[in-house]
Amino acid sequence: MKVWAVANQKGGVGKTTTTTSLAGLLAQRGHSTLVVDLDPHGSLTSYFGFDPETIEPSAYDLFARAAQGSSDTIMLRPTAVKNLSLLPASTALATLDRQLGARSGMGLVVRRALQALSGRFEYALIDCPPMLGVLMVNALAACDRLLVPVQTEYLALKGLERMVHTLEMIQRSRSQPLPYTIVPTLFDRRTRASVESLEELRQRYPAQIWSEAIPVDTQFRDASRQGLPLTVVHPWSRGSQAYRRLLDEVLLPEAPAQAVAHE
Template sequence: MHVWSVANQKGGVGKTTTVVTVAGLLAEVGYRVLLVDLDPHGSLTSYFGYDPDELEHSVYDLFATKHKINREGVERLLLKSSHDRIDLIPASTAMATLERKAIGEEGMGLQVAKALAQVRDSYDYVLIDSPPVLGVLMVNALAACQHLLVPVQTEFLALKGLERMVRTISMINRARSKSKKLSFTIIPTFYDRRTQASVSSLRELHNKYPNEISNAVIPVDTKFRNASIRGLVPSVMDSSSRGVHSYARLLRSLLERQKQEVL
């Protein structure tokens, strides 16, 4: 089971869209995929038609429980998505209170990793959507994954948010052993080659992060929004769209790299 987290300490950069689109493409080639919504806003949860205000069970349970996390407890959280090879562990709005509660509590940074270990045999890939704030939920997302995807909007000031994220990754890596350092891929999003802001920020990303930047650049594509309104993964809604093509290219390069190292 491979676990990839999608994170950036900036909102609205395409995190949830990246999770849903990559998941759809993995499912299409036959992989069993689990999505985990660690954002208290619950956009990923809402995407598949669930209301984060009304769910009885969610990621919150992993933090609230005094008992040890077991398989039964994790299976209770699983919901179906609109795709039969994709399941979801949803977010609930109660998770917003976790940032305050869990701070300073021993071991709270590994709750999600422990939960995923319980369902290791049921899925090929896990994709984790994380909130744009550095707190216990993001720490869980970073601790549970082997590889991190960082969508970055190609616009002025894009690098500012990214620098914060890169500092967070370095902090996490100081605590990890040499063989388990967290690697990351920067995904330029909302690219519009007609605008100077897109062109120059992409160039800047290449200059500053030549080894981490993905060759696949995600263009502005209104079909992502249309797919989200219908609750479908973008590749099911329209497999020929430019945006889906770009994510497919990204995925091919990730799978290629995975052959050489553990992602």
Template sequence: MENINIKQSDGAASLAKVYAIANQKGGVGKTTTALTLGEALTREGKKVLVIDLDPHANASVHMSYFPETVTTSAHDLFFDDADFKSLWGKIVKKREWVGFDFVPASIRLSELEVDLKDRKNKGMVLSNSLDEVKEYYDYILIDCPPHVGVLLVNAIVAADIVLIPIQTDFLALYGIRLLFDTIKILNKVLPSPVKFRALPTMYDGRAGACRKILNLIRRKLGDKVFSTVIHMDTKFREACASGRIIFDVDPKTRGAQEYMQLAREIVRNENA
């Protein structure tokens, strides 16, 4: 698929809202959320960009962009600061079977910890580059790596909201604590506190432990938790295995409908 041209939407007046989808525990639904929510928002008539910022490149592989064949990627954003406008036109990709635009990852993202070691304001690189494309989108979703480092910091600093998928089991709560520790550190140096919303995922209402964790999350985080809950749905695995989004497998399945509900909740909150 050829690179796309960045074109401004007719009558565009506002800048994209940036969501960093983050949790310092893997396997909680970050990539599924980034891709499925991205598609759900496009079905609500929104212009969406999804960025894979994880060196593991799970979202990219899901979208059939394999690291060994990708020549331009999110990695380039951290080096070519001479002409971001031109660079975005090269790294933004389009698949005909999804409505959103996509920026693939590179395994070289893992090298940035060393490469940017002595760079001034290294936590602001992504934020500065996103300024060049915010006018073309309604939402920008960033699939973040699970570990603390320069990539996660860049994503959080660039984000308007950190969206935290929380798997409804006890081990997932540990990853939340680590992420909150990172946010607290950033809040000491950022001009305004980091905003976040939690999304319960992989929920099974038949399991007492899941119900207990969901109640605990709601009690501790209050209105910072989305009302939408994402249940377990085998169609997610089917979609991943076929390299598609769940809407292509079965748009009426529970998981697809819940991400549509999440998209509507986000849009409604933005308009409130």
């Protein structure tokens, strides 16, 4: 099973949208795919029609059970999309850092849970919360590839630098280097902020950045209202086509992702 995490410490940059779009495409192509919601807000969980306030069991139970020394597998939820399952988030995840953060062994809970599921899925995509904590650490330890959506706006670089710094820290505790791809999002070629920030990102991270950008597409709102990936609802919209090209590039063995260690 291939595990991809979608992370950026900045909020509202398109992490959940990137997770649903890429997972939707993989599922549509016939790959059994799991999406894992590690954001206590549960946006991805809500997207697929579940209530993060009440849903049980959830990713929270992975941690609660691990703390008790149990390694039972967690019930997954089917989604309305064929081949696509969800490991939901519940709002209880917000209490984890306080409850378990300092306990040793808690950094590998998601990695172990996914290893136990590796026979069932070809891909697992993890949607991360916009802050550094035990959940993001788990996602970065569990994945073999990282996608970093970055909104094309002024100050985009600042948020990204924090994420790259986190990556460099994580890199030291991993046995394999973690390749990452920067995905420019919410690109509007009519605005100077979008055009200039994209240019700046390309100059600063020439080896890691995807050669294109995900455009602003109002159809994303329509898709989220329907609780389905955009690629399922409007497969030929600009946003869907852009995510399809991103997926094709990420799936290439020679994808333009560089390990942080090589920086």
